Amino acid sequence: MPELPEVETVRGGLAPVLEGHRLTHVEARRPDLRFPLPLNFVQTLTGATIVSLRRRAKYLLAQTDREDTLVMHLGMSGRFEIARPEGAVRPGQFHYAPDPDPKHAHIVFETEAGARVTYYDPRRFGYMGLVNTATLDLHPWFAGLGPEPLSDDFDAARLKTAFKDRKQGPKTLLLDQRIVAGLGNIYVCEALHRARISPFKAAGRISLPRLKRLVTDIREVLGEAIAAGGSTLKDYAQADGALGYFQHRFRVYDREGTPCSNPGCSGVIARKVQAGRSTFYCPVCQT
């Protein structure tokens, strides 16, 4: 599933075709994704103009010129594809290439300009909803979210407070969206490896200088991934259909048995299940 950098990449891919564009056709091919779609989903969005497309944590926020913001979460396997018309059947009506994966094409948006944005999600862990824009921050999806890791609100002092007296490893706590919003399994593993911090060490016992290093490394790895256009795994493609390449730069994720890349370390990357998720790490230099 897309983590922060992938969602940011999707945002960047969708923004040119959605921002400032009016939705002329909205289709929900099933009544639910992970949760039921609002009953007024199609009605509310049809004819609305998307005034901005932003990201908060792993959510995409498409603010409309009506009262609501369309909130989209990609879950594990959600992705968007943009189709451009191959020709106009007649003015305002367009022709598109056949959908390569109609079985998982759950939501379709078409804009006045002729772009077709299709949401695919085989596992249906993703979800969409309509949230009143004026009170968006109070909505349960957003009210408890921690700071954006790339913002100034996120720093070592804040992590120190969040980690205080906690016995769980930093791996588990960094996945908690209330502590910091937008990290997922891949980038937590990558950041802890860069910072040479053990995923299993009691979080409350990590020193402030090491947390400072961790904050820097979180920002660094996210920044690199965003710059690379987001990572692409099996069932994820960039919003415009092109592929990202950051997955080739993972240093620990899915690299069990390969040599540790940290300078001067002769360790071998290991995998352990921690709180039900795979943790990849170097048992030698991550302490």
Next chain:
DNA sequence: CCCACGACCTGTGGGC
């Protein structure tokens, strides 16, 4: 409050 675990849903890849 903290923490571990199962559930949600579907697809894929590896081993036999």
Next chain:
DNA sequence: TGCCCACAGGTCGTGG
């Protein structure tokens, strides 16, 4: 080739 199991980027609810 076929079958079965393990596993997958996230989040939520339950129960100790």
